[in-house]
Amino acid sequence: MLRIALIAAPWLLVVALWWLVSISGLVNPGLVPTPPQVGLKFWQLLTAGSLPVDIAMSTGRVFAGVALGIALAVPVGFVLGWYRNIRGFIDPLLNFFRALPPIALIPLVIVYFGIGEPAKIIILFYASFFAGVIVMYEGIAQISPLYVRVARTLGATDSELFRKVIVPLTVPHMLTALRVALGVAWATLVASELIAAQRGLGALIQNASAFFQLDVIYVGIICIGVIALAMDFAIRALARRFVAWQDRIA
C-alpha cells in the first residue's frame, strides 16, 4: 500500500503542479488546458475520434521499425563486440551515423523512399538500429573470455560453445538493446510522422498544432509517454524472468 502511494506520489505532484499553473492566472488559461479538460478530450478522441487508430498506427510503426532495427543490430553488434579489431575501424562510422538526427534525414528519405509507410518505418529503423547496435557491442565486448576457456576445457566444440555459452551470455544484452531501441523509436515517432502521415500520434499532434488545439496536443504527448513507459515495463518484466541469473537486472 505504501509502495503504491510512493509510486503514485510524483505523478500526482506533477498533475497538481500542472493544474495549479493552468488555474493560477499566471499564464493565459487558453495556453495551458487543465487536466480535466485534457482528460475529457482524451475520452472524446478515444470514443468518438481517431485516437484508437492513431495509437494502433503509431505502435505498429514503432514495432516494425524496432523489429527491423534490432534484427540487424543483434548480429552486427555481436560481430563488432566479439572481434575487436573490426570494431576499431567500424566504430567511428557508427558514431557518425548515430549522431545524425533522424529529422535531418527526412528530405532524403522522401526522395529515396517516397512518402508512404516504408519511409516512416525507415526513420524508426534507423534510430533503433544505431541505438541498439551500440548497446549490443558494448555488452558483448564485456563478456569474459573466461567462460569460453572453461567450456573448452570441459570439451565443448565450436557449435556447443556458441549455443551453450555465447548465446546465454548475449540474451541480456539483446534485451537491453531492445529496451533502448524502443525508447529511441518512441522519441523519434513524431519526426517520422512528419512525412505526410494521415494517422498516428505524431500526425495527431501536428494536425492539432495547425488548428491550435492544445488539449489534443497534450493528449498525444501523454499517450506517447504512457505507451513507451508501458513497453519499458513489459521488457523489464521479461528480463526479470529470462535473465534472473544476472547480478543486477536492468
Add this chain to the structure above:
Amino acid sequence: MTTAAPVRIAFDHVSVEFASARGTMRVVDDVTYDIRDGEFVSIIGPSGCGKTTMMNIVAGFVQPTSGSVLLDGAPIKGPGPDRGVMFQEYGVFPWLSVRDNIAFGLKLAANRTPEAARDEIVNRYMRLMGLADFADAWPKTLSGGMRQRLALARAYAVRPQFLLMDEPFGALDAQTRSAMQDLLLEVLAAEGKTVMLITHSVEEAIYLSSRIIVMSARPTRVREIIDVPFPYPRQEALHETREFNELRSHVRELVMLEYAAQARQTTPAAPRAADDIGRIRRGKPPGGAS
C-alpha cells in the same frame, strides 16, 4: 612417490616468449621436469614469473615457443576434457543453476552421459561438496568458497585424469581455504588424479603436494625440485610438526630470494593469462609470437 609410476606430463627444454609492445619477452626459460602418474605437484614462485603460462601450456591454451610438452607421450592439441582446469577466477557459469553448472560438461558431446548416470554424478558431487541444498540456486547467491567448490565439482564431473589448478584458493579466507584444502585431499584420496597446482602459498604447497617445483623470477627456470616426504592421508596437525616447519623454512627462503630477484627487475609484469585471453578473443592462436 614411487619413481616407477609412468611419466604423464613431460616438460622438455620448454621456453615461451610473448610478443609485447617493446619487443619479445621471454617468460619461461628452458624448463625441464616430469610429472608422474598420481603425483600432486605444486609449482611455486614469484607472481608474474610465468607459472600460469606453464599451466596454460598443459591446458592447451598456449604453445611453447621452443622445446616440447608431452602429455602421455603425445603433443598437446588444444584443451580437452581429460584435463580439468580450475581457474583462479572460478569461471562458474552465472546463467546456470548449481546443478546445471555441474551437469554442463556431462551434456557435451565429448562426454555424453545418459541422463540417469548424469543425475547420479551431479548428485554425488553436490553432496560431496556440500552444495546439495543449493541445487537450484543461481551462482550469484553463493559465497566465494561455495563457488569454488562448485567449480571443483564441475571439473570433477567429467572425470578428468588431470587436475590443473591455478591458485584456486587464493581468494578465500583462511578458514575456508584450509577447509577446501582438506576437501581436495579427501576427494583425491577417493579418486586418484595427477595434479598440477600453481600456488603462492608455501604452506599450501607442502600440505597438499607430493612434490614441489620452486620456480625462479622471470624468465622463469626451475630453481629446485623438492620431494615432500609426508605420507597421505594428511591431517591439519601436520602443520605443527617440526619436519613441516623445517621444510617450510627451506622453501620459503628459496621463494623469498626469487621474489627479491623479481622485484629488482625493471621490466613491467609479464603478459600473463590476461594477455593469452586477449589473443584468443581476437581470434589469434593463443600464445607464441603473433
